[in-house]
Structure formats: C-alpha cells, structure tokens
Amino acid sequence: MSPFAQLVPHVLRFRRQFAVGLLYLVLTTALSLAGPWVLRYAIDDLTAHVTRGKLGLYAGLLLGLALVGGVFRFLVRRIIVGASRDFEYDLRNTFFARVQRLPLAYFHAHRTGDLMSRATNDLNAVRMMVGPAIMYMASTAMMFVVSVALMLSIDPVLTLVALLPLPLVSVTVKTFGSAIYRQSERIQAQLATLSAVVQESLAGVRVVRAYCREAVETERFRRENREYLERNAVLIRLQAFFYPSLAFILGLAGVLVLWLGARHVIEGRITVGQFVAFNAYLVMLSWPMIAFGFVTNLFQRGLAAWKRMLDVMNAEPAMRDRHRVEPSHPIRGRLEFRDLSFAYNGRRVLEGVSARVEPGQILALVGPTGSGKSTLLSLLPRLFDPPPGTVFIDDVDILDLPVSTLRRAIGMVPQEPFLFSDTIAENVLFGVDGDDGDIGRDPARLAHEAMAIARLDKDLAGFPDGADTPVGERGVTLSGGQKQRAALARAIIANPRILLLDDALSAVDAYTEDEILTRLQEVMRGRTSLIVSHRISTVRRADLILVLDHGRVVERGTHDELLAREGMYARLYRKQLLELELEAL
Numbered sequence: 001m002s003p004f005a006q007l008v009p010h011v012l013r014f015r016r017q018f019a020v021g022l023l024y025l026v027l028t029t030a031l032s033l034a035g036p037w038v039l040r041y042a043i044d045d046l047t048a049h050v051t052r053g054k055l056g057l058y059a060g061l062l063l064g065l066a067l068v069g070g071v072f073r074f075l076v077r078r079i080i081v082g083a084s085r086d087f088e089y090d091l092r093n094t095f096f097a098r099v100q101r102l103p104l105a106y107f108h109a110h111r112t113g114d115l116m117s118r119a120t121n122d123l124n125a126v127r128m129m130v131g132p133a134i135m136y137m138a139s140t141a142m143m144f145v146v147s148v149a150l151m152l153s154i155d156p157v158l159t160l161v162a163l164l165p166l167p168l169v170s171v172t173v174k175t176f177g178s179a180i181y182r183q184s185e186r187i188q189a190q191l192a193t194l195s196a197v198v199q200e201s202l203a204g205v206r207v208v209r210a211y212c213r214e215a216v217e218t219e220r221f222r223r224e225n226r227e228y229l230e231r232n233a234v235l236i237r238l239q240a241f242f243y244p245s246l247a248f249i250l251g252l253a254g255v256l257v258l259w260l261g262a263r264h265v266i267e268g269r270i271t272v273g274q275f276v277a278f279n280a281y282l283v284m285l286s287w288p289m290i291a292f293g294f295v296t297n298l299f300q301r302g303l304a305a306w307k308r309m310l311d312v313m314n315a316e317p318a319m320r321d322r323h324r325v326e327p328s329h330p331i332r333g334r335l336e337f338r339d340l341s342f343a344y345n346g347r348r349v350l351e352g353v354s355a356r357v358e359p360g361q362i363l364a365l366v367g368p369t370g371s372g373k374s375t376l377l378s379l380l381p382r383l384f385d386p387p388p389g390t391v392f393i394d395d396v397d398i399l400d401l402p403v404s405t406l407r408r409a410i411g412m413v414p415q416e417p418f419l420f421s422d423t424i425a426e427n428v429l430f431g432v433d434g435d436d437g438d439i440g441r442d443p444a445r446l447a448h449e450a451m452a453i454a455r456l457d458k459d460l461a462g463f464p465d466g467a468d469t470p471v472g473e474r475g476v477t478l479s480g481g482q483k484q485r486a487a488l489a490r491a492i493i494a495n496p497r498i499l500l501l502d503d504a505l506s507a508v509d510a511y512t513e514d515e516i517l518t519r520l521q522e523v524m525r526g527r528t529s530l531i532v533s534h535r536i537s538t539v540r541r542a543d544l545i546l547v548l549d550h551g552r553v554v555e556r557g558t559h560d561e562l563l564a565r566e567g568m569y570a571r572l573y574r575k576q577l578l579e580l581e582l583e584a585l
Contacts, residue, residue, distance in 0.1 A: 003307050010091055011130055014083045021080035022138055024072050029142045031069035033150065036280035038062055044273035076135065084131020088123060095119055095309060101317040104383055105345075112203075113196025118312055121191055122305035125184075129302025137295045140288035147281040147288075154274045155264060162257050162282055165249045172249070173296055176242040181300035183235045188305055190228045197224050203474070239297065246292075250285070257282055331409040332394055333359040333497040333528035335380070340390040342375060349375045351551040357544065359497075362529045364539030366569065367548035373532040374415060376548075377500045380530070381410045393498075411496030413504035417487030419475030424451075424460070425467040427475070427486055431494040450493035453519045454485040455512050480507035488516070492523055499529045505538060513538065536573045545569065 042058035151159040201217045335357040342350040350372045357363045365373040379386040428447045463469035475483045505513045540559040547555035562569035
C-alpha cells in the first residue's frame, strides 16, 4: 500500500469538518471571483454615464462582496486548520500507541531522539500537508479553473496568449519539486540526529560532567547543528530560485496580455471594462501559481515526513496473541521451562534450560555475568517471545495467553530500575489502576505499606515532602539503593501472582537487604518468585537454585545441596565469605 493510501483513512475520520470547510471555500472563491465581474460592468457603465447613485451602487456591491468574503474566509481557515489540529491530535495518539507496542529490539536499534523527532517535527509537517496544503490546493484549483473560464468568455485569443507560459510553470514545479522533496528528507533525518544528540547529552549529563566532556559534547552539537543549518540553506536556495521563477513566468504572461489586450481594446473587440476584468483575473491567477509552488513544498515535505513516520508505524509489533486462551481461573503461578533455548540477534543465550516451580516456591538464578539469567526472566512477561512449547504458566504455553492477562499476573523489578519524573508515591503506584479494589479507596496507605516492606519508609523522613517528594528525571535525586527499593515497592503493590526480582537489591547494603528479605517472606508466601542475584545471601532461602553458565544449567538444588557438591556455587559462596571477612577487617 502506498504511503498516500495509508494516510487517507486517518484523514477520512474528519471528513465532515473538511467537507464543511471546503463548502465555505467554494463560497469564498465565488465571492472573490465576482469582484472583477462587478468591476467590469462598473467601468463600462460609468464610462457611458456617471451618476452618484451608480457610484454608490457599485461601491456597495464591491464592499459587500469583500465583507461577506472575509467572513467566509475566516470560517474556512477556522474549520480546515482546526480539523488539521484534530487530525494531528489523533495521529499523535495513534503513533504513540504504536510505539508502545514495538519490541524492545526496535528501541535498541533506534535512538530516542530520532523517535521524538518523528513524533513532533515530522508529525507537524504531515499536519501542514493535510490542513493548509489541502486548503490552498483546493482554493488555487478552483480559482484557476473559474478564472480561466471567465477569461475565455471575455476574449479566447487573449486567454490563450496569457496561458502560453504555463508549460514553463509545469517544468519549473516538477524540477524544483523533486529537489525540494529530496532535500526535505535530508533535513528531517538531520533534525532527528540533532534531537538524538541533545537527548543523549542531557540524559547523560552526570557522565558528561564527571569526565569533563562538556566541550566535546558542545562541539558535537555544534557540528550536527551546522550540518542541519547547511541542509536548510540548500532548501532555502531552492525555494529562492523556485518562487522568483514562477513570478518571472507570470510577469511574462502579463506583458503579453498588456501588448495584445491594448490592441483589442483599440480595435473594439473588447471594452475597457472587460480588459480591466481580464487583467484582474490574470492577477488572480498569479496567486494560484505562487500558491502552487508553496503547496508543492508543503506536500513534498509532508510526504517525506509521513514516510519517516510509516517506518515506525509499519514496524512489526512486539508480539501477537496466538489463540488468546483465557484462563478458566486466575493464574496461580505454576511455572515450567521445557528444554528452553533462546537466541538473541543470532547469538545463543540460553541452551536446554528445564525447571519446574510450584505456586509459593522460590526459584533463584545465579551465575557469572552474561550467563542468561536476566534473559530468562525477560521471557516470562514476553519482553522477548520464547520458542513455542518451552515456557508454561499453569500448564498453558505463555504464547497462548493474552499478553494483558499474562503481564497483570507478573510483577518485575529489573536490574536498572526506571523512575518517572513524578513523586515517590506516584512512582510506587505506577503499576496499578486507580479504580482497582483497595487502591482506589486508600492508595496512600497501600503505597506506604509497600514502601515499608521495601524499607524505603525509613528514608522518607529525609525527603522534604516525604512520599510526595518529586524524584526528578529518571529518579536523579535518589540513590541507587533508594531507586531499587522504590521499584521493588512498585512491584509489591501490584499484588502479582509471580514476582520477578532481577538483581533488585544489588545497590542495597547487606543489613537493609536482610531486612527486606525478611519482610518479603510474607509477600512471597503463596506466590511464585524468581530471584536473580550475585549474592548468595539473597538466594540461600530459595526452594530451588539454578546455576547458569554460558546459557546452560550446570548445577541445580537447594543451598545446602549445592554447597555439598563443591562446584561453581560452592566456590562462589566461599569467595563471597572471604570478601565479607576482608571488609570486616
């Protein structure tokens, strides 16, 4: 399907507004075209016999046409431009909803600044194409057709002479239009790069300053900004040639009309009033020609921007429900991995992993960095789709469960917790709906209970407004441990049947970690928990521990069983005991 065909359904949602606006546009154009016709009769009539009454009549007619035309012109702009704003609002929502469904791998391959540029600058260019461009195109088309028809009725020969330069207009528009389109694509791409540079520099401002790279980042921005300026300068030069070229062609037509039209008046073929009206319509044709160039520019830029947006909107969504098997009862949390193998970007990450976890049990995953622990957790909420027939919940393949049902049953605390630019309390309440059960009745109480379990409550007194303290972008005002505990409280308050903790306490001191784990015992009772950790102290209470190495399960058992085997787990345990003893010295 062509890009234009994909745009039409979005525009048709507002067809009623556009239809009314175009109706008013027809009336506006008709009133504008009536003016020269009235002027024709006024000049011819006044030439024959001038009276005060005739002057008043024709002046009143021209004034009335101008006033009524002005009202309709206001309505046209208000309705059509307003419809384009509604279109922009609707398309932005559609675009953002589509982005929310894209796979994680898509965001790994595309920069945030580039996506932001498509959602803002590109979308505005599309709006200009749908609103002002359509308005000017319809206006100029009607103005051109009717003006030419009226000119033909006055003097066909003179009309043909006036239209002789039009082929030059077509050649000019085609030549410059293609060049403007190509350059517009280059400008939009560079703007996306520039936005990405700004976003990365601001997001990583602490790293930039820690390494004294302010000058380097400033130079990097200056270089990209210079490239953006130069690409715009090329477009400006194209436009600078484009519009004067059209004006020259129209001026050439005016010279021909003046030379031949004066002779026709002298010879009596047309009256002075007709000649004045003819020239008035010829002047009116100059606006369609100039507007045609303006509209061409808007359409070329808009189409280039729309194609960039389609690159995102046509991307495959993260996942699709295969059969949508709605569970006959709430998810209990029985997990099973059956010979699970998984590759990411062609690299094998997991190989033949098998395990079974009953509701209420704790499964712990340990192993060196890059052994596949986090990937295994990511497969459960389908952040990545596992192969069919390898991951089951309550004996149902997770690929057959509706994604919404699956994720509502899972609470996950990732390795790198993300906090929004809001208060601590709102970040904790992020994962629940405002009208869900007890949350709707007393969210503050439940948020405080969750923060108490995560031991974030003991830090609240140190914040200016307690739980209502804003945390800044990405939680910049909190320490690493506080961010982890806020993310843990967020998962707890969602009351999930399956709790996934991906090294969720790595930034917390040993004493606070022990407090949290003690309080989590009550939370974990009756629900399935998967814990990834590099600390033996975190996983020693688990019902089953899997030791992963290069994506394979090399050991499995309880804490005591694995210590007795004197394998990788035992070596890791003795190493951590030695580190603790050295720290105590």
